[in-house]
Amino acid sequence: MLSIIGLLTIFIIVALLISGRITPIVGLVIVPIFGAFFAGFNxxxxxxxxxxxxxxxxxxxxxxxxxILFxxxxxxxxxxxxLINTMIKISRGxxxxxxxxTVVIAAIAQLDGSGASTFLITIPALLPLYKRLKMSPYLLLLLVGISASIVNMVPWxxxxxxxxxxxxxxxxxxxxPLIKxxxxxxxLxxxxxxxxGLREKRIIARKFASGSFEDELDEISEEGEQKAGSEDVLxxxxxxxxxxxxxxxxxxxLLVWGKVPAGFIFMVGFSIALPLNYRTVNEQMDRIKAHAPNALLMAAIILAAGSFLGIxxxxxxxxxxxxxxxxxxPAIIVPYLHIIIGLFGVPFDLLLSTDAYYFALLPIVEQVVSSFGVPSISIAYALIVGNIIGTFVSPFSPALWLALGLAGLEMGKHIRYSFLIMWGFSIVLFLITIAMGVITF
Incomplete structure (x- = not known):
């Protein structure tokens, strides 16, 4: 009964997020409470x-x-x-x-093993460039998410x-064995x-009905260089x-070093940067008021996600x-259970948290499949490689909510844009891992 209620709770939340019918806060707070009541909790x-x-x-x-404030x-x-202007000039748009x-930058940023810091480093720096080139911010989140997931197979x-x-x-x-x-x-x-990128370029070109794509990119670059004419110049x-x-x-x-809490780092950094750049109290308060709505909105969503996971x-x-x-x-597929779960690892990210996947599902699969002579470490590789690419398409990932807040994107649209692409990439990488002999059956 707990499984049925849990699955219904998750399916309803995912469906509501994808449909865009309610805000994430409402779905993450209300639906799990009803689920807990139905399960008999007070x-x-x-x-x-x-x-x-x-x-x-x-x-x-x-x-x-x-x-966000920093x-x-x-x-x-x-x-x-x-940086943005230099990248545009070098790449010629x-x-x-x-x-x-984006893949390389995200891979370097993820070397500390923290998805949150990766998004904090990459999205604020690259999002303005994506917007200036009229590229989809969901493509940015997709590429950063997959790259960070691959690197996240480090020991830490x-x-x-x-x-x-x-x-x-x-x-x-x-x-x-996972380094290769x-x-x-x-x-890949x-x-x-x-x-x-080629697909995105064609999409952008179709949007520009008049003039050539290169001419439009010139206008985009000029727009950035002429920013001095806008109110932001002040x-x-x-x-x-x-x-x-x-x-x-x-x-x-300090984030990459990992010895100091990230929240403390940003708190100190913000407290130093704000008065250095904006000297009067009124200017400082204006800057806080300008960025506080986004920060508080996504903070509320993360708290709602915490309530959801806690329940x-x-x-x-x-x-x-x-x-x-x-x-x-069925009993006939049990010896190949790790392969099947690996192939469906990304969809599992929509159903299970990371802790449930590794601390609840992995021990059961290992116990069952190892009795057929499959090495336990191979079973673990199947579940790791099959699942890890989907880390940042799952509503169970607090770092993903952070990324969505930084980019101003929606969870439902991100799932629609990225899920099938991530799953397809995961299957290809999984088959390569089998071909290289890391996963056996």
């Missing part, structure tokens, strides 16, 4: 689940609020304008080159750490970004450029789903 128990869920995301909320100040001061470069990333804990093996040993998969995956993604701080760059690089460096975890719905999914499968 207000007091649901309140405890809520507290647990909020505690799990509160650090992300703090980081998000001050990250990067908002950096954008207002014009820190990213030279080449949409394909920008798409391919969450998935490998969870899998190593379940199997009782050293996480570094678990990672070594990461390299192949990134090369760069080639894929080339194709997606916010620019060209004399403070190098100081702001040092502050931004210091913040990013489903506290009610044991996610664990129950993972257990019962295995039980209902």
């Amino acid at each position: 207000f007091k128990e649901i309140g405890e689940f809520f507290n647990s869920g909020i505690e799990s995301v509160i650090s992300v909320v703090i980081m998000f609020i001050f990250a 990067f908002g100040i950096m954008q207002d001061a014009g820190v990213f304008n030279p 080449n949409v394909v080159a920008v798409a391919m470069a 990333g969450g998935p490998l750490g969870r899998a190593a804990a379940v199997l009782g093996v050293d996480v570094t040993e678990l990672w070594r 998969i990461q390299i192949v995956g990134l090369l 993604l760069i080639a894929f970004a080339f194709i997606l 916010l620019l701080r060209p004399k403070m450029l190098w100081i702001n760059v040092i502050i931004a690089l210091s913040v990013i460096g 489903l975890n506290g009610a044991n719905m996610l664990d129950s789903i993972a257990t019962d999914l295995v039980k209902v499968l």
